[in-house]
Amino acid sequence: MLGRTLREVSAALKQGQITSTELCQKCLSFIKKTKFLNAYITVSEDVALKQAEESEKRYKQGQPLGDLDGIPVAVKDNFSTSGIETTCASNMLKGYIPPYNATVVQKLLDQGALLMGKTNLDEFAMGSGSTDGVFGPVKNPWSYSKQYREKRQPKPCEEEEGSGWLITGGSSGGSAAAVAAFTCFAALGSDTGGSTRNPAAHCGLVGFKPSYGLVSRHGLIPLVNSMDVPGILTRSVDDAAIVLGVLAGHDPKDSTTVQEPIKPFKIPNLTDVNNLCVGIPKEYLVPELSSEVRSLWSQAADLFESKGAKVIEVSLPHTCYSIVCYHVLCTSEVASNMARFDGLQYGHRSDIDVSTEAMYAATRREGFNDVVRGRILSGNFFLLKENYENYFIKAQKVRRLIANDFVNVFGSGVDVLLTPTTLSAAVPYLEFIKEDNRTRSAQDDIFTQAVNMAGLPAVSVPVALSNQGLPIGLQFIGHAFCDQQLLTIAKWFEKHVQFPVIQLQELMDDGSSFLKNEKLTSVSLKQ
């Protein structure tokens, strides 16, 4: 049952094949079994069980609230959850219990979803590995999959130390691991430069970043307000569409959400792609791109072409400035957003009390890790009066150019862009931490970040396993606010690639019971 998609299990709940409480308990037991993955910071067992009980009642009365009623979900620990600790994986917010729910969390709860817990991340979502949080790194469930174990060439020393595990990608790595390890059916991530799509690609999931303004940010503890969006991690495109349908829409508490009423999301089965124009941005073909990803990207393009779509090369000429531009804008907003963490109202407060200023300084030194402090320092530097024109204003102008690249391409008749999501499959932790956070983030966000600059919808869809048996995802980028069209194309693609289900039998004592009979199709891309 746990291996099913959200849509399937929702149907099972409606048909009475399983009760909300049973489903909740199964997920809770999986959370316990996979505790070593470090996917969750807080497991809200009591809350989830209580919600399950209420959900069960509703099903018994034949009045479920909707498709999400009784569905276990997880939420990244940078969304405010009323009465449940929300830490952002930072010492600064350890022990902070928000008095309100983020709008997206509230919307999930209003639909009867069960909140299993809060998932791990890089501190304040600053990172691309989910390795830089105060609660330790998240381990990629695929490290323990049958597919990976059979195919990898183990290095003896790593094996001895038990440290051969892979990163999930980030910063929503906890949410990705939680969904990939069957502890829930959907999870909320956040996506500022690729933080939802990147771990989705590394964990073999669908990772959806909605158009900026379609989904409320109220209650999402911000990284970069002008780029942040709540992201959705699921095991299928349909599931992502169901969750998006619940989350999308104007929120009076977020002035940047669009006013227009949102129609219900229905993702039709696309029967043919004859009228579709797929753009392949040539600037995304970078030397660092692994040959495997490159090959799968090319095969995917061929698939569209072979099915009748028009596939053309397009140019996004300002792509190469994206990383440095993002660096300036991101750190500037970070410097500003982090100013509120002064130890006075909530969160950590240093014992040093010789003066208010000394207390601020000590609180912030103790509360933030090096990555956060580094970004605050850079950001404040860029915002100084003497630097503002040269850095911030220029970066804003470059951002406009990057956004215009997309406008131009979409204006030329392209329906969707097809790109890699990541340079390669997930790498082992020990290899990942050889580079510092900034270098890693710069490398890993390369395909995903420009989308945030332009506020476009994008989705990473798992395509195939690498030679080492690790998932690889490809990204589709759509027109602004054409999220439904984007997901429709992604669904068509998903159906044609038949990505295999993760084999975690070795991890789970009773794993075979729920995973048997599941499809284990190998890559079926047409040459």
Add this chain to the structure above:
Amino acid sequence: MAAPLLRWGCPGRRWALVWIDRGSRLRSRTPTLPTTERTRGQSSGTQQPLHTAQKSRKGEHKWAAVVGLEIHAQISSNSKLFSGSQVCFAAPPNSSVSFFDASLPGTLPVLNRRCVEAAVMTGLALNCHINKKSLFDRKHYFYADLPAGYQITQQRLPIAANGSLTYGVCIGKKQSQMAKTVRIKQIQLEQDSGKSLHDDLRSQTLIDLNRAGVGLLEVVLEPDLCCGEEAATAVRELQLILQALGTSQANMAEGQLRVDANISVHHPGETLGVRTEVKNLNSIRFLAKAIDYEIQRQINELENGGEILNETRSFDSKLGCTVPMRDKEGKQDYRFMPEPNLPPLVLYNSTSLPAHADIQQVVNIDQIRDMLPELPSTTRERLIQKYGILPEHSFTLLNEVGLLEFFENVIKETRAEPKKVTNWVLNNFLGYLKQQHLAVSESPVTPSALAELLNLLDSKTISSSAAKQVFEELWKGEGKTPAQIVSEQELELMQDQEALEQLCHAAMEGHPQVVTVSYRSQVFMGQLDTCPLFLLHPINNPYICVST
């Protein structure tokens, strides 16, 4: 309550008017002799040009002062600028604080429509250009009562700009009015901060966030002012305008109107001097005092070979001087940044209004213009036109809260001449109020009572001295009507001509010498024939009064 110093013709402050007359010139003075010098300035004649006075002190430099003001007016609104918390003066500490006001992580600002309308209305009243598109910015600094670590303001593109404020200054002994204008650079919407209460004894600071996030209008004046008096008058006029509009209660004692003054001095014709900023002036009287003190301090400093530091100072009202503010030392870089959570604020006029716009979501400038009430300058003009009162009286009527309404209510109910009413309201009524430190609303005498009294006077039922006596009786607030008082105390004038004549004759016969003297002087003045009637006050006045 109006600051008494602002009322025209306050003798102790007339020295300042000299400077107004001469534009922005100031003369250097030695620090030890300020009062003497002030007197001297006055005695040299308020109409006398300043350079004449300076000729008598050869070799001294002339100084000019430049004063610019930043005025923060709390917007009169039910809820805060970006949150739904109530705005309420003197509420229990931290009782009106939303999650946003406390800057809980993840909360976002939502702009209050009422505050936008108040800003537009104020901008229109101050002849500003209203920007159809304005932007919000973050201004960063760490302070305990600024929970987010930044204030949301409008630094780059404010809601209104390029306006002007016209105010009247009085010139000379006759206190005739002269209109002066100060340019308004901009009006911006911004958040107020919370309040810090420092407990030095226990070395702790207590924070009250009730005020945090309340909407402010920051009105930035160009440095067109030259002394404390001018600044005070301009601020008073702005205060009246805001109150007339209802966009701010603008009560300085309650902190709804706060003024920061930028002050510098220089020699005319030379470049402007280094300026200091005197912050948080919370009464009009202190504003004038602080500016004049600071101008003099800078002059003294420079004359003694010192230099002026670009610093922030505060006004010590007890010592009557400005002192450097310790916690604002060093150069502040506010690291301005666009507020990413608020889209540009777009306003419409009737022609640009989108066809299917949701009325709740748009602000129409033209509609607000149509709603503008009568502004103080127009009110004064109307009073002068309608009632024929003097311009300076029109100022006094407006300066005192509630006085104009009182005046107009009296006018409505009395047959007495407006001039008579003006005299009574401004002299007797206001005099009593001042004497007892009462506001108009606290007056024991109602407009109707005064109107009735004036009717009695007008119909010559009582004499004017009797009227004063009745007024004094009314002031006791015992609920008697003027007619009752008149009848109880038998204050009526005698109307029976025969009885009067008899009394007159009796009086004249009893005082033959007085009659002779009086007769001669009247004949000399040639007025006896035109004198229609001898009147005798039956009780109080044993002497014959001659009514002309």
